[in-house]
Amino acid sequence: MAGDAAMSRVFVYNGDGAREISLDDFCAQADHAAFSWVHADGWREDAHGIVSRCDHMPQAALSALLAQETRPRCTLMGHGALINLRGLGADEGAGGDPLVSIRLWAEHARVITVSYRPLAAMEPVVKRMLAGEIRDPGDLIAAFAQEITEALDPEVAQLGDDLDEIESSLSDSGAADVRRQVSEIRASAISYRRFISPQRQALERLSAADAPWLHPDDRLHLQEAADRCARMAEELEAVRERSALAHEELTDLRAEQMNRQALIISVVALVFLPLTFLTGLLGMNVNGIPFAHERWAFWGVVAVCVVMSVGISGWFAATRWLKR
Missing domain, CATH: 1.20.58 (Methane Monooxygenase Hydroxylase; Chain G, domain 1)
Structure with missing residues (x-):
């Protein structure tokens, strides 16, 4: 069960530590836990039933959690908040967008997440949950934000390094052969930036939100993740412009x-x-x-x-x- 990041899972935390329980025990144990986290696989037929077990979730939040096409966002709804984040997928060979979406509904003592494709950050967050490092909704959201940005940072840096190598070889006789590589780097930079820029705004809005389940250290971690997203967005914009210049130079x-x-x-x-x-x-x-x-x-x-x-x-x- 722990080896599949895409399947539905339930975790509960009490003062003595965290553990994973079955979906059948969710109703009996989650309400009495200090903190519970329910992750639903969006492709499961009972995903709607799993998500709707949160009694006071607004209908708009329920629909947004199960939506297949999403962009990073943060929307406060009543006593909770709806957060959509994007990170690298666990299956690099899968088609579609390079960044996988995870949808989170956070309220006091409970978080419900939904994803349609395995997220690379899922297993590190699960390990931190079972190790007792995550004790409330703010910790979980901050953990996802940190793991996503830490995984994305080297990918964005690699795009810049690859472009540096291409720019240094423009004067070589075989420079025309790298036009396809430049186009791929530019396409990746555009695709990443399309989600990273709004993700920075979502994290900044969440860090400033008036939510009682967000502690000062959670807000600090969210702001740090937002700053890293801002830096990555700036670097991706620079990679995009440099790629365009490199493509023009190769054409000339x-x-x-x-x-x-x-x-x-x-x-x-x-x-x-x-x-x-x-x-x-x-x-x-x-x-x-x-x-x-x-x-x-x-x-x-x-x-x-x-x-x-x-x-x-x-x-x-x-x-x-x-x-x-």
Whole structure:
């Protein structure tokens, strides 16, 4: 049961520690616990029933918890708060958005979470819960915020490092081959920033919310996570702009290479154009061609062609056409 981050699970905390219980024991034990956490897999057929066990949850919050398409947000509703966060998924090969959503309904002594895809931060938070580090809703939300930002930080930094390597290789002869990598980095930066920017706003709003179950240390951790999201959003914006500049530079470099190749082809064509004219003129099958029956005529024509080609090539070299 503990190895599957996507399945529905229930945790309770009392003064003597935290433990995981079955869904069948939820109604009997959760109401008497100092703090309880219910996590529901959104794809389960009974997910609605699991979530609705919270008696005083507003209908709007219930609908938002089970919604499949979400963006980071924080909305205060009565005695509780609805928080949507995005973090890296546990299954990196899965399709869809690179950041997985987790929806949280927090109220006094209880948190209900719902996710449709496994979240990478889930297992670290579960370990902290079972270790007794999470004792109230504020601790749980702060733990999710911390684990999500700590997992995202190296991913965002890696995008910048990859772009640094690409920028340092732009002058190499094979620089045109990295255009696809630049496009992938830019797409990842845009995708991450689309969720990280509103997530920062959601965490800042929650840290300033008038909720009695948020303690001062919880607000401090939430603000710290918000600051890290702000820094990541700024870095992603810089990566996006640098990627656009790198793509333009690669495009210019490719155009310059094509122009140089076209120039070389033009020079070669100009060298051989008079030679082609000469050989075509002497190759006509008509009478009257000078020295047609002389033994040295062929080698004479070859010598004239060599002299002409050397002269034309020397003129191109003297006028620096081959270095343009």
